[in-house]
Amino acid sequence: MDGVPCKRKIPESAKKWTEVQKRTWLHEEIAAFLDLFLFAENTQTISELHEGMSYMEHGRLYGYTCRVDGCNEVFMLHPMRVKHECSQHSFISPDLLTNDERDNEGYYKCRDVNCFLLYKTKASRNRHERKTHDNIPEQSSSVSGEPQEQVVEDYKYNYHVARLFYGLLMVNTHDSIREGDAARLMDCMKMSLLFFKKFKKHKYAYTVLLFLCKVFAILSEREAFHLCWNRFFNGKGGKGKNIPLDLKMEFYNHMLKSCLRMLGGNINAKSAQRVARCLTMMQKVLDSVDCDVRLVNKSGAHKLVEAQQAVSQIVNDLVEGNVFSFQRGREGYTAFPNFERDILKGLDYRDFFSWSRDLIKTWYAMYE
Ligand SMILES: [Zn+2]
Ligand SMILES: [Zn+2]
Numbered sequence: 001m002d003g004v005p006c007k008r009k010i011p012e013s014a015k016k017w018t019e020v021q022k023r024t025w026l027h028e029e030i031a032a033f034l035d036l037f038l039f040a041e042n043t044q045t046i047s048e049l050h051e052g053m054s055y056m057e058h059g060r061l062y063g064y065t066c067r068v069d070g071c072n073e074v075f076m077l078h079p080m081r082v083k084h085e086c087s088q089h090s091f092i093s094p095d096l097l098t099n100d101e102r103d104n105e106g107y108y109k110c111r112d113v114n115c116f117l118l119y120k121t122k123a124s125r126n127r128h129e130r131k132t133h134d135n136i137p138e139q140s141s142s143v144s145g146e147p148q149e150q151v152v153e154d155y156k157y158n159y160h161v162a163r164l165f166y167g168l169l170m171v172n173t174h175d176s177i178r179e180g181d182a183a184r185l186m187d188c189m190k191m192s193l194l195f196f197k198k199f200k201k202h203k204y205a206y207t208v209l210l211f212l213c214k215v216f217a218i219l220s221e222r223e224a225f226h227l228c229w230n231r232f233f234n235g236k237g238g239k240g241k242n243i244p245l246d247l248k249m250e251f252y253n254h255m256l257k258s259c260l261r262m263l264g265g266n267i268n269a270k271s272a273q274r275v276a277r278c279l280t281m282m283q284k285v286l287d288s289v290d291c292d293v294r295l296v297n298k299s300g301a302h303k304l305v306e307a308q309q310a311v312s313q314i315v316n317d318l319v320e321g322n323v324f325s326f327q328r329g330r331e332g333y334t335a336f337p338n339f340e341r342d343i344l345k346g347l348d349y350r351d352f353f354s355w356s357r358d359l360i361k362t363w364y365a366m367y368e
Contacts, residue, residue: 003319008032037161037324038168045344046194052349056105060357067093078105079118086116106350155332158341160323165343169195180232180242186215197355198347209359218367252279 004010008029014022063074064081068089075081082103085091095104096116102108107118108125112133119125169191176184189208196205215224232242259275259282260267318324332339340346 034168038165042161042165042342045342045347049194049347049349049352052104053353056350056353059105067091079107082116082118092116102350104350106354152328153338153341154327154330155337155339156321156323156330157326159332159336159339160318161341162339162343166195175240177232177244178240178242180234182228182231185231186228194344194347197352198344206359209356210363213360213363218363252283255279255283 011025014025017025059078063076064078066073066075066081066085066089068085068091071089073084075084082093082096085093093103096109100109101122103118105118107120108122110117110119110125110129110133112129115133117128119128169188173185173188173192176182176188190212193205193208193212196202196208211227215228219227231245233245233248234242235248256276256279259279260272263271263275331337
């Protein structure tokens with residue numbers, strides 16, 4: 001903890017700097033650190049997803065133009081275009097020749113080398129293969145035959161970069177709630193949607209996508225604004241002291257339950273309703289009594305000493321392990337031997353596109 005950086009040194013003149021100068025310098029250092037470790041090689045999946053989605057959306061909206069120079073024929077469906085390109089121009093698009101089971105548009109390719117038919121589902125592709133071709137293996141043989149790649153990864157480094165990425169997303173989410181910054185929270189939610197999809201948290205992914213659709217498409221501008229911004233509560237006043245409105249509701253639920261218990265044998269729908277209606281007022285009365293007797297609310301936050309110990313422990317581990325210097329071929333932790341640096345890697349834009357398209361279609365019918 002007492003060490004000083006040896007690579008990006010703290011300038012000598014720093015002692016004479018004003019607070020603002022110090023802050024600016026620190027922010028610049030952090031930006032450089034994040035650019036190097038997070039954004040240099042870690043955002044490939046996100047940009048792939050972004051490009052892939054707009055590519056597929058474009059096809060759905062404007063049709064599919066023949067990809068041979070000089071021919072501008074447009075087709076309603078992508079397989080029709082491919083058929084035309086093969087038969088009329090003998091042109092084979094590069095994505096049909098890869099080992100990937102699907103082409104760029106997400107269609108399943110027939111695995112016969114001379115057949116370039118495309119199918120929407122795996123099952124229909126397999127049916128076609130069984131009917132038309134005799135000697136196609138049931139399992140795709142894309143992996144075998146390729147030479148074994150040498151280990152060029154540093155799995156320990158990967159783990160910490162991925163963890164930093166995820167941790168910062170969490171911190172950003174919490175901080176945007178505390179600041180009551182709905183616009184930033186929205187960005188965090190968009191990012192979380194990718195995480196939910198990647199790690200197969202289907203219900204969460206569904207809820208977040210529906211929320212985004214409501215905000216951007218289903219609700220009126222006024223309602224959408226309320227849905228976004230009316231989700232924080234500040235009981236104590238002051239900057240950065242907001243809590244989620246849901247949590248406030250939970251506090252009320254907790255209070256209601258203890259009041260209902262006190263009713264004992266007198267509990268019925270009418271008395272329960274009465275208690276529920278006076279909760280806000282009761283809270284105010286209780287607060288004012290607390291204030292009068294100068295009762296200090298116990299804070300749920302951790303004590304500073306504990307936090308300091310934890311932080312210094314973490315810093316020591318990170319420095320000793322030299323985790324942020326890339327060492328080719330370094331083994332990972334035993335619990336996570338092959339950790340990907342890009343935590344979202346494997347999230348396929350074609351799956352994401354068809355999943356979101358299908359849901360939007362369903363909601364369109366429901367909310368029209
Ligand atoms: Zn053509
Ligand atoms: Zn075929």
